Amino acid sequence: MARGRLRIYLGAAPGVGKTYAMLQEGRRLRSLGAEVVIGLVEPHGRRPTAALADGLETVDRRTLVHRGVPLTEMDLDAVLARRPQVALVDELAHTNVPGSRHTKRWQDVEELLAAGIDVVTTLNVQHLESLNDVVRQITGVTQRETLPDEVARRADQIELVDLLPETLRRRLVHGDIYPADRVEAALTHYFRLGNLTALRELALLWLADRVEEGLQRYRAEHGITAPWETRERIMVGLTGGPEGETLIRRAARITARTPGSELLALHVVPGDGLTHGDPTALSAQRGLVESLGGSYHQTTGEDIPQALLRFAEAENVTQIVLGASRRGRLSLLLRAGVGQRTIRDSGPIDVHIVTHEAAAGTFASRPPRPAARGSGPARSWSAFAAAALLLPALTLVLTAARGSLGLPGALVLYMLVVVLTALVGGRGPALLTAVAASLLADYYFTLPLHSIDVARTVDIVVLIVFLAAAWLVGTAAGAAARHTRQAVRATSEARALSRMAVAMMRGQDLPALLEQVRENFSLASVSLLERAPEPGPEPRWYVVASTGDRPPERPWDADVEAPVDDRLTLAARGRGLSGDDLRLLTACAAQLGIAHAHGRLTRHVAETDTLAAAERTRAALLLAAGHDLRAPLGAAEAALGRLSDLVRAGGPGGQGGPGGGPDGEAAHLLSSASASVRRAGALVTDLDDLSRLHAGALDLYLRPVDLDEALTAALDDLGPGGHGIVLRLPPQLPDVIADAALLTRVLTTLAADALRHSPPDAPPTLIAETQPDRLTVRIADGAIGAPANGGAVTDRPGDSLPLRLSRDLIEAMGGALDTTTTTGHVFAVTLTLPTSAGRPAPAPDHQGRGI
Incomplete structure (x- = not known):
């Protein structure tokens, strides 16, 4: 549909x-x-x-x-x-x-x-x-x-x-x-x-x-690359040099004079895919661009003018602002500058060349960096082209001075060409250049001339030595150039990873880090994807963060993928990456994974701190409420006791009642009120103990405890009602590791709660069973086919205050407390406590005894 x-x-x-x-x-x-x-x-x-x-x-x-x-x-x-x-x-x-x-x-x-x-x-x-x-x-x-x-x-x-x-x-x-x-x-x-x-x-x-x-x-x-001047876009090219601020301000003035126009700044990373400009200067220039309302971008290109124009066409740029070349005149004669080549290929895009103080030639003596050139086949073809031009030109000059130089002088000059070829293209082009130079020297400088025959043995030896020396020198020069490029590459990679690490330390969010990766590798868009934990026929992926145009939402939508782990991956759209760039992208992905994990941990810590603060506040409120309620409850209990005494004094021979006898209904109400006040006092005590337990202020004395003694003490605390509880205990109970006083208190609380919710004709049951290394005690309400006290059947709450305090006390002693409700509305509490290692637990015996 x-x-x-x-x-x-x-x-x-x-x-x-x-x-x-x-x-x-x-x-x-x-x-x-x-x-x-x-x-x-x-x-x-x-x-x-x-x-x-x-x-x-x-x-x-x-x-x-x-x-x-x-x-x-x-x-x-x-x-x-x-x-x-x-x-x-x-x-x-x-x-x-x-x-x-x-x-x-x-x-x-x-x-x-x-x-x-x-x-x-x-x-x-x-x-x-x-x-x-x-x-x-x-x-x-x-x-x-x-x-x-x-x-x-x-x-x-x-x-x-x-x-x-x-x-x-x-x-x-x-x-x-x-x-x-x-x-x-x-x-x-x-x-x-x-x-x-x-x-x-x-x-x-x-x-x-x-x-x-x-x-x-x-x-x-529609594949349209030519700019459409629907809106003026002024782009300034930055190198990270000292002229950057001058160019930015000049471009900003052009933008200000054209209402509705847009300012963009672009830094092209040459050759190896990483920034070679001064990072500090580029950071300052980026801040200046953004303060002037522009946007900063970064791309990678083997050929800087082509990278500039490619970006300009993609962004529909109408004007480009470049600085005058800092290279000297001799260097410009050998090869046109970036500005000249950009003007030559710009087509309908206007190019402004802006003069600046650094254009006077301060940097003209600096030779070009080998690492800024191409690599691989491009470097080899450049070396072959240089040899094809230099060898004929040098041979032409040497033949004119054949009489004064001779074969040794010619071979020395040919050696220079071999070394230059090795620096540009490596060992292979250098070896071929050495062979070609040997043949040219044989043809033009050994007798007979203009023939590959060698008449003198010494000339044969000289040519063989030259060829061997040229091969050795070319190999050494090529290896040195290769190692230099690798060192520059490694330095650039370390700088890129360092910049990302610094950005992470400064707390930049994931979209900002992804934008840095996108610009470093000249990608169209980048996404950090996380796979959903739930299984399914097809894995589901979620976008954690993304940047760029149409970022991929699944790994198979991307042109480049760098997995972080089995659930996290970095996916990107754009140009294909070399093996070195892909390796660096994988390292950046690992750092992004760390940043994502750190952000998640930070959020979890913040949530935990919030919960801990709320828990501390709740505990403080409970302590304050318990302290404030204890005094009025004590006064109310004393007043009710005194009032009960006065009512009883109104019996035969007393003066309390107008009829000369005790008021039975008033006595019953006073008894109920006193019981309620005592229960409220017990709840306040429970709240106080619960707060102290959570605050770590409740002392525990764990030791082997005889469960028979603890049960006897609990039943005694319950008074006459405790004798109605049905006990089913094995003949011999092992000692449990617990605090004797607190264990007695828990048993008393749970038994009293069971008595309160059981009908008179169905008393609660207490069952103890021994298991390896632990003992379980189950306290269940009486089976209630009809509700107690004629009331409606209701389910017992499993999180009441007595149960909550009992659970926390048992867990503090190393045990566990669980609650269950059966289909017949039978509510049961099961305690599990570790047994003493000094007394082995006998096998369970279901032959019980009752009270």
């Missing part, structure tokens, strides 16, 4: 006519035979808008109740069931009423588009997520409803509904936008002339950027 098309009417402010334009488009499409329905339209009481909606089929809204108030929303299911060709849906950024299928209306629209329904909708520029903070600064109003920019960018058509600010204010005064009671406040606040002008400019600029994106996409799809 084909996806529907999305058309957005964009406005700078409410009231410019977006909904009106949407309804007009709906009527136009219906006149052309399309099925058009209104999914949702908000006329806001504007009569012309409501009148325009009459006659168009409308899908009834869905009513939802939120906080007791009935609210209406678009009935998404009804629109999908109606399945029109076009749906009109107003206010794309709207937040749906809680209870709707989706949180946002744009998500409803996405579902309509996925169903193949075209959607026409409206949007105000202040609702775009990227402009939310700018709009707040301009208007002082925070927009609560926002729309991700990516949703708007995916629209097939965006049309600006424009209105002059003065006209919009007149519409407001005439009551065409808001009711009369809101006009004055709107005119003096949101609808101020300056606000409307700024919002209109924001809308125009945002839409212009979207048009630019569409233009770039069209040029890429």
Whole structure:
């Protein structure tokens, strides 16, 4: 099924006519035979808008109740069931009423588009997520409803509904936008002339950027490389030299004189794919470019002028600003400078050559770096070309001076050509150059002349020695040049990795680090991808961070991939990389993996710190509450005890009751109140102990404890009720490792809780079983076919305060506590405690004994 098309009417402010334009488009499409329905339209009481909606089929809204108030929303299911060709849906950024299928209306629209329904909708520029903070600064109003920019960018058509600010204010005064009671406040606040002008400019600029994106996409799809001067783009070429700031300021002045133009700065990394300019100077120049409103870029190229022009064509640059060459005149005679070669191949792009202080020749004596040239076959062909030019020229000069130099002098000069060839191309070209030089020396400088025959034996020896020496010197020179290139390469790699490490130490986020990688390797886009942990027929990948145009979302969408581990990989689109560059990219990917892990760990630590702070606050509050409640509870218990004594004193022979006898109902109520106060006091004690336990202030004395003694003490603490508990214990119980007092307290608490929730005819059960290296104690409520005390059957909470304290105490002693509820509403608590190593645990014996 084909996806529907999305058309957005964009406005700078409410009231410019977006909904009106949407309804007009709906009527136009219906006149052309399309099925058009209104999914949702908000006329806001504007009569012309409501009148325009009459006659168009409308899908009834869905009513939802939120906080007791009935609210209406678009009935998404009804629109999908109606399945029109076009749906009109107003206010794309709207937040749906809680209870709707989706949180946002744009998500409803996405579902309509996925169903193949075209959607026409409206949007105000202040609702775009990227402009939310700018709009707040301009208007002082925070927009609560926002729309991700990516949703708007995916629209097939965006049309600006424009209105002059003065006209919009007149519409407001005439009551065409808001009711009369809101006009004055709107005119003096949101609808101020300056606000409307700024919002209109924001809308125009945002839409212009979207048009630019569409233009770039069209040029890429149709293979158009020639610049289209729809907008002036001035690019300044930077080398990292001292002239950079002069060039940037000159380009910025050109940009300032051309309204709507854009400033770009480009540094081309020559040859080996890594920066050779001064990193400090480049960093300062980058900051200057960005402070002047421009953008900094970096690319790699064997040929600097071609790299400049390639980037200029890709970015639709119209003017290039370059500095005058710092090379000397002799060097320029041998090879044209970057500026001259750029001018020669620039075509319709204007090139400005700017003079500067460093162009006077300060750096003219510096020889070119071998590492800045090509490598591999390109270097070999350059060496062959140099030999093909130098050997004939030198032979021509030597034949003219044959009488004065002779064979030895000629061979010495030929040796210079061999050495130069070795420096450029390595051992192979040097050897071939030596053979060619030997043949030329034989032909022109040995008797008989102009023949390859050698008449004298000494000349044969000299030529053989020359050939051997030339081979040795060429080999040594080639190896030295190769090692120099490798050293430069290694230094550059170390510098690149160091820059990334420094950026990580400074806390730069992953998108900034990925942008550095993209620029270093001249890639179109880079993504850090993470594979989803859940298994599936096809692995699912998530984009952790990305940069560049159309970054890959899956590894197989990329041109280059550098895995970090089995779940993380670095994927890139753009040019192919050499083996050395791929190795360096893998090292950068490893650093990015470390940065990602560090960021995740930092977030986890922050969350842990937040939870720890909340836990400390909770513990402090519990301690304070326990301290404050202990005194009034004690006073209430004493008062109830005194009142109970007074009631009992009102019996026969007492003076307490008006009838001369005790008030039985009052005595029962006083007894219940006293029990409740005592229970509240016990809860406060439990809260205090729980807080002390979490704070590490509760002392534990772990030692072997006889469980029989602990059970006996617990049953004694329960009083008469404890004798009703059914015990099923093996004949011999091993000692458990625990704190005797705390274990007795836990058993008492759990047994009392079980008694309280068991009916009188079904007492709770306590079962102990021995297992290897541990002992389990299970305390279960009585089987309740009917609820205790005639009440309703209710499930026991597994996280009550007594259970929580008991669990924490048992875990502090190295044990475990679990709760279960069976189908018959039987609630059971199981304690597991380690046994003493000094007493072996006997086999379990289910022959129990009871009390």
